[in-house]
Amino acid sequence: MPAQMLTAVPTATISNNTKTIGRNFVFMGLEVVITLVVTLLTTIFIARLIGPTRLGYFNLILWLTTITCSIGSLGIPLSTFKYLGEFLGGGKKELARAVFFYNLRIQTAISCTVAALGMVAVFAVVSPEYRLCSTFLVLSMVPNMVAYVPSQANTAAESSANNTRGALARAIVYVVAVALSLFYGWNLVGIAAGLLLACVTELAVKIVPVLRSMEYVPRIPVPPEIRKRMFAFSGLSTGLMLLQIVVWDRSDIIFLKLLQPDIRQVAFFSVCFSVVGKLTLPAQALADALSATQMAEYGRNKANLFKMTSQAFVYVMMGTLPVLVGLACIGGPLVRVLYGSQYLPAIPVFIVIALLSIPKAALTPGSTLLYSAEDLGFILKWGCIAGFANIALDIILIPHFNATGAAFANGIAQTFAAGTICWRVLKRYPVRVDYMVLLRLCAATLAMAIVVLCIMATPLSAVLKLIIAIPTGALTFLVMGRALTMLRKDDRHRLQMLSTFVPMPARGSYNRLVDFLVPATPLEEASR
Numbered sequence: 001m002p003a004q005m006l007t008a009v010p011t012a013t014i015s016n017n018t019k020t021i022g023r024n025f026v027f028m029g030l031e032v033v034i035t036l037v038v039t040l041l042t043t044i045f046i047a048r049l050i051g052p053t054r055l056g057y058f059n060l061i062l063w064l065t066t067i068t069c070s071i072g073s074l075g076i077p078l079s080t081f082k083y084l085g086e087f088l089g090g091g092k093k094e095l096a097r098a099v100f101f102y103n104l105r106i107q108t109a110i111s112c113t114v115a116a117l118g119m120v121a122v123f124a125v126v127s128p129e130y131r132l133c134s135t136f137l138v139l140s141m142v143p144n145m146v147a148y149v150p151s152q153a154n155t156a157a158e159s160s161a162n163n164t165r166g167a168l169a170r171a172i173v174y175v176v177a178v179a180l181s182l183f184y185g186w187n188l189v190g191i192a193a194g195l196l197l198a199c200v201t202e203l204a205v206k207i208v209p210v211l212r213s214m215e216y217v218p219r220i221p222v223p224p225e226i227r228k229r230m231f232a233f234s235g236l237s238t239g240l241m242l243l244q245i246v247v248w249d250r251s252d253i254i255f256l257k258l259l260q261p262d263i264r265q266v267a268f269f270s271v272c273f274s275v276v277g278k279l280t281l282p283a284q285a286l287a288d289a290l291s292a293t294q295m296a297e298y299g300r301n302k303a304n305l306f307k308m309t310s311q312a313f314v315y316v317m318m319g320t321l322p323v324l325v326g327l328a329c330i331g332g333p334l335v336r337v338l339y340g341s342q343y344l345p346a347i348p349v350f351i352v353i354a355l356l357s358i359p360k361a362a363l364t365p366g367s368t369l370l371y372s373a374e375d376l377g378f379i380l381k382w383g384c385i386a387g388f389a390n391i392a393l394d395i396i397l398i399p400h401f402n403a404t405g406a407a408f409a410n411g412i413a414q415t416f417a418a419g420t421i422c423w424r425v426l427k428r429y430p431v432r433v434d435y436m437v438l439l440r441l442c443a444a445t446l447a448m449a450i451v452v453l454c455i456m457a458t459p460l461s462a463v464l465k466l467i468i469a470i471p472t473g474a475l476t477f478l479v480m481g482r483a484l485t486m487l488r489k490d491d492r493h494r495l496q497m498l499s500t501f502v503p504m505p506a507r508g509s510y511n512r513l514v515d516f517l518v519p520a521t522p523l524e525e526a527s528r
Helices: 015-050 052-072 076-089 093-125 128-139 141-156 160-184 187-213 224-247 252-259 264-279 281-300 302-329 331-339 341-356 364-372 376-428 435-456 462-483 489-501 504-517 522-527
Strands: none
Touching: 076 093, 076 141, 076 224, 076 364, 093 128, 093 141, 093 224, 128 141, 128 187, 141 160, 141 187, 160 187, 252 264, 252 376, 264 281, 264 302, 264 331, 264 341, 264 376, 302 331, 302 341, 302 364, 302 435, 302 462, 331 341, 331 462, 341 376, 364 376, 435 462, 462 504, 489 504
């Protein structure tokens, strides 16, 4: 263990930023709830009414356009997040404004170019049956890609409320479009057109607050030295985006399409991947709220960045480990209830994806540290190895195990990539993780899993199993968390500070939950 890891972490690190993090978490949480509800509801209805065969083709086209958006971004959004966070944290608003408009111009040009090439591909390659819906999906890339820049600008400014409003507006438009499409029989064409309109709406809502906030900031060009740093950062980010496509973003769909003839396997894999990802969004919102402050701390105080990363990792793990293990335990009944009998072959896929998503879910604090420190060369090198491993495992496993093989290939590659990044953070930077808390977390999660699996083994219907298992599992985890002293005095202080963001009708229940998880000391009891 490196010597710097033995250095104690001051407990007030996150407390100094608790209110900012709490405010961002509330708005990111609202955005997550909106995305979660809308995505699950629309996905379930679309999957049930359209069926796995047609949904497989549609998801393939949608995935290709989404990935094209990521490639076409060329690291510009990450560059916006990194440098706006650094300059705003350092009080250099004029530099932040210059970076924003510089990146916005580049992103707009790139998005239009990519969409034009996509339109050529639609009329040259896509089957006539799916050509019109593909056209709408390709056109949606323009507002979708451009929206990345104001979205990251809002996050860098720790103003997540603006992104939440954009997500809400997009959700409303998309839900209405899907409902009308299914009601009037417009099917995939109507859904794709609705997605285009939703992306345009989201862009408008997100960019207006950014433009207003910079209206009176002095206008200066981006200095050559900053432009050079941004160019190098964006170049490395581009390589990392390509790796993200291979390792993190379901590139296995391509190999599923190429290596086995059953198009339903694409639907099984993509649906499970999407559902697991959406159900872990609440924990990801916490990670994103912490990462926004981490980026700002790089410009304010680098020492606090390292200390915050240590604590952020533990908190994110607390939010992800029980959720993903719990999802794996209830995977069978959940898939039956949500998607019906035609998706039963997807049950093992869902379980594998849930369990092997744990490393990815807990990765954000460490990767944010490496991005803020511009230590991207290491991620790129080891990410390439993980990407090649993913492809090799796809080729080996998919012909024999179909979508389940793709899930194993993707999850193993994710685990390897996450492990290398954690190793880098712990070895090179003064980041110390409280392993005793992690052990208590694992013990509480194991107890929850045992209880839930016992309920799954009963002869009850799938619906009853879910109704009983979910609250019982949550209660078991909370009770074990208290019994094992998973949270401590400093955690109680942070949780109490966050009570100001809880609506007044629920604040009493929230405070009682905090008292249960972390009982007050005798001195605190006496002062009440």
